[in-house]
Amino acid sequence: AQTVTQSQPEMSVQEAETVTLSCTYDTSESDYYLFWYKQPPSRQMILVIRQEAYKQQNATENRFSVNFQKAAKSFSLKISDSQLGDAAMYFCGRGGNNNDMRFGAGTRLTVKP
Amino acid sequence: NAGVTQTPKFQVLKTGQSMTLQCAQDMNHNSMYWYRQDPGMGLRLIYYSASEGTTDKGEVPNGYNVSRLNKREFSLRLESAAPSQTSVYFCASSEAVGIGYEQYFGPGTRLTVT
Numbered sequence: 001a002q003t004v005t006q007s008q009p010e011m012s013v014q015e016a017e018t019v020t021l022s023c024t025y026d027t028s029e030s031d032y033y034l035f036w037y038k039q040p041p042s043r044q045m046i047l048v049i050r051q052e053a054y055k056q057q058n059a060t061e062n063r064f065s066v067n068f069q070k071a072a073k074s075f076s077l078k079i080s081d082s083q084l085g086d087a088a089m090y091f092c093g094r095g096g097n098n099n100d101m102r103f104g105a106g107t108r109l110t111v112k113p
Numbered sequence: 114n115a116g117v118t119q120t121p122k123f124q125v126l127k128t129g130q131s132m133t134l135q136c137a138q139d140m141n142h143n144s145m146y147w148y149r150q151d152p153g154m155g156l157r158l159i160y161y162s163a164s165e166g167t168t169d170k171g172e173v174p175n176g177y178n179v180s181r182l183n184k185r186e187f188s189l190r191l192e193s194a195a196p197s198q199t200s201v202y203f204c205a206s207s208e209a210v211g212i213g214y215e216q217y218f219g220p221g222t223r224l225t226v227t
Contacts, residue, residue, distance in 0.1 A: 033212050033213070037218075043201065045156075045203065045205075045218035047216075052213070093156075095212070096212065097210075097211045097212055099163070099171075099210045100158075101158055103155035103156040104155050105153050105155045
């Protein structure tokens with residue numbers, strides 16, 4: 001099975017500090033993309049950031065950035081200047097042209113004031 | 114725009130009962146999806162519809178049926194509910210299937226089968 005692994009079930013960070021969430025994946029496709037979704041207690045899934053595998057430059061969205069290591073099949077999410085509103089479950093995943101979207105099991109992020 | 118809406122938000126069923134989860138999107142998207150979310154397992158794709166008139170199985174289709182009623186609506190039916198189908202169900206839509214198309218999610222339906 002082509003899987004996505006998030007090895008940190010829970011993480012915590014102090015407000016205003018930086019935290020990195022880990023993700024590794026497996027795929028046999030040459031064309032694919034990777035993403036991080038945030039799920040706050042409201043249950044709404046919100047796209048945080050995405051990256052097409054063919055792009056070498058790491059994606060950045062404001063305080064959120066990724067470290068994409070294609071050879072190692074690693075796609076970590078860095079949150080800078082953490083805010084209380086960042087507390088949520090974060091899901092890493094990958095998708096491709098055949099719509100075989102796979103999600104990891106999630107990392108619960110707690111932000112301490 | 115409401116985005117993706119799902120009804121109901123919560124449902125309790127007895128084993129063997131049937132029900133249909135409704136999903137609608139107002140973004141004129143071609144593709145729609147149904148996922149289930151179980152603790153410790155992330156989201157898993159049940160069925161999807163790449164375009165109006167087509168449906169395809171995802172990772173965990175057993176025990177479910179779907180109908181793409183029109184471009185806006187995509188329903189998920191449990192013909193004979195089982196406790197293993199207790200889960201949170203999410204509907205999503207995207208402009209099309211594949212790389213480059215973001216999926217937008219509904220608020221989810223929490224289903225309990227006793």
